[in-house]
Amino acid sequence: MKSNTEIFGRSLFGIQDGIDCGKVVELIINIEKKCAQYIILDKGRGVCGYEVLPLAKVSGIGKDIITTLKSKECKLLWENEEALLLGMTSVNLPGTPVFSNKGNIVGNILEFFINEKTGVIEKLVLDNGAQVDAESILTITKDKVFTFDGDLTAEEEPEPISEPAPEPPRADPVAEEEEEDENDAPRIDIPAAAEPEAAQISIEVEKSEEPDNKPEPEPAPVAYPVRSGGDGHFHDQSQSRLEHIIGCEIIRDVRYKSGAILAREGDIVTEELIRKVKDAGKGKLIELIQNVRK
Secondary structure, eight states: OEEGGGTTTOEEEETTTOOEEEEEEEEEEETTTTEEEEEEEEOSSOGGGOEEEEGGGEEEEOSSEEEESOGGGOEEGGGOHHHHHHHHHOOOOTTOEEEETTSOEEEEEEEEEEOTTTOBEEEEEETTSOEEEGGGEEEEOSSOEEEOTTOOSSOOOOOOOOOOOOOOOOOOHHHHHHHHHHHTOOOOOOOTTHHHHHHHHHHHHHHHHSOSOOOOOOOOOOOOOOOOSSOSHHHHHHHHHHHHHTTOEEOSOEEOTTSOEEEOTTOBOOHHHHHHHHHTOTTHHHHHHTTEEO
């Protein structure tokens, strides 16, 4: 388990060629699966020169550097459509407010931890010292995190102490003897030990009559590994890049795989057109970005 502070700012090196792939500036996190899928690398060429590497390709996250087997696994962000689209919904976790399922704010995220192999978010540390584990995270959105109320580990209410049930009154043997002398009649005494046994049998019978297959309460939904933890610059830029092309003129036709025109040369880019191109298939959004006059 690694924290964002152990990842951001570290350099990534290819083991086979020793090439410096740049410094890790942020993580692209799938907010539906609650896991990190890509690391963002900065080589000093600005946002347009950012490269991405799938977290699954990371060999190790050490105290000094991060390693991958092959440096050529790093690709330009704008050439990786999956990373680009995930980056548009990914958010920067540190500073994000955490709310309970009852609508009360419980703190802001100070640090988060992920499984370095799967990328799953395993723990959130809040600015008030509270911690939220993965099972307690209900939903992650672009600007909020929702969690179970009362499942934080910072403060736990003590369990109520149950008092023992009072014992049933016992018969007074002296009173029984006096009553027998007064009646002067033969009687059969039932041993005192027999009464608790009878009571025990009665209780067991009553319990046995209760159905064993009581419906158990349904478990609360568990979310699976979000603003990710850097300075948020990448997420702002990735969103604004698409907003930037709205109103631009298309300089070359963008076509469906069948050959039909998806976006015509001379048309103006709109939000509706961007959604249409995104739904058209892999690679079409990148093709649109590359064929507009800015």
